[in-house]
Amino acid sequence: MKNYMKLEISARGENEGFARSAVAAFALPLNPSFTELSDIKTAVSEAVTNCIVHAYSKTQDGKIIIECETEQTSTGGVLHIEIRDFGCGIEDVEQAVQPFYTTLSDDERSGMGFTIMQTFMDEFSLTSIRGEGTRVEMSRRIGEEDGAAFSKPPKSIRKVSNA
Amino acid sequence: MRILSDYRGNVLYMRLCGEMDEHNAALVRRVADKLVDDHTQSERAVIDLSGVSFMDSTGIGFLIGRYKKLQRYGIPVYVTNPSLGTDKILQMSGVYTLMPKI
Numbered sequence: 228m229k230n231y232m233k234l235e236i237s238a239r240g241e242n243e244g245f246a247r248s249a250v251a252a253f254a255l256p257l258n259p260s261f262t263e264l265s266d267i268k269t270a271v272s273e274a275v276t277n278c279i280v281h282a283y284s285k286t287q288d289g290k291i292i293i294e295c296e297t298e299q300t301s302t303g304g305v306l307h308i309e310i311r312d313f314g315c316g317i318e319d320v321e322q323a324v325q326p327f328y329t330t331l332s333d334d335e336r337s338g339m340g341f342t343i344m345q346t347f348m349d350e351f352s353l354t355s356i357r358g359e360g361t362r363v364e365m366s367r368r369i370g371e372e373d374g375a376a377f378s379k380p381p382k383s384i385r386k387v388s389n390a
Numbered sequence: 391m392r393i394l395s396d397y398r399g400n401v402l403y404m405r406l407c408g409e410m411d412e413h414n415a416a417l418v419r420r421v422a423d424k425l426v427d428d429h430t431q432s433e434r435a436v437i438d439l440s441g442v443s444f445m446d447s448t449g450i451g452f453l454i455g456r457y458k459k460l461q462r463y464g465i466p467v468y469v470t471n472p473s474l475g476t477d478k479i480l481q482m483s484g485v486y487t488l489m490p491k492i
């Protein structure tokens with residue numbers, strides 16, 4: 228059984244809390260643990276904050292689209308999240324995902340956003356085209372924390388491209 | 391987001407409360423810096439995270455920013471009471487090497 232939702236929001240700071248809470252609420256029917264919910268909220272916050280602080284200039288009236296799909300399985304489920312913007316794009320995605328790489332160190336950014344998304348989610352991919360925008364896709368398995376997770380080590384997929 | 395502060399025994403305590411994301415951090419950066427500027431005679435500073443219910447990478451930048459400011463006055467700073475999620479982020483980013491967890 229699949230479930231789907233799509234959200235379109237203005238790229239404004241006050242929507243950061245709304246976006247992560249909305250995704251967490253959408254995942255609730257899968258019965259996530261407290262840790263799973265916390266990890267999901269953090270990863271969503273990273274991607275959405277990036278759209279707000281990097282993709283659009285301060286005067287631009289930018290949009291962010293968040294799409295989620297859940298799949299229920301016998302042991303729990305999977306949450307897929309796609310977050311995209313139509314902003315400036317990223318020149319070199321391989322460089323952007325390096326820990327501590329940031330183009331905004333003056334604004335107290337640490338360059339850990341993509342590293343956190345990759346660590347907190349089971350799958351992660353980043354696609355960006357300069358001048359057109361950026362897309363982050365992430366998935367997280369839910370309800371496999373005890374038992375099942377030990378036999379299947381979490382796999383992390385990282386695809387990056389400027390396609 | 392807000393900051394509760396206390397100054398006892400030459401120690402400046404700053405307790406952060408709320409959700410630490412970019413939008414909310416902007417509201418407390420100046421407050422924290424003012425507290426530091428007003429207590430330059432402190433022997434050390436302690437940042438209490440027990441009231442932080444959410445934190446993303448913005449928190450790393452925020453803490454390192456305050457560390458740098460305190461360092462200019464020669465005041466060592468410590469972090470205490472992070473939640474599990476916050477602890478994971480601070481651990482992986484190496485924040486505790488600058489400001490040890492107590």
Ligand SMILES: Nc1ncnc2c1ncn2[C@@H]1O[C@H](COP(=O)(O)OP(=O)(O)OP(=O)(O)O)[C@@H](O)[C@H]1O
Pocket residue numbers: 273277278281282312314315316317323324328329330331335336337338339340341342361447448450451
């Ligand atoms: N949506 C986006 N549009 C344009 N550039 C982006 C986008 N997301 C990330 N970037 C670029 O990739 C870099 C790395 O992003 P990352 O989230 O890892 O770190 P950061 O946002 O700079 O700092 P932090 O997330 O730790 O506060 C950014 O500094 C920025 O140059």
Ligand SMILES: [Mg+2]
Pocket residue numbers: 273276277339340341447
């Ligand atoms: Mg970021």
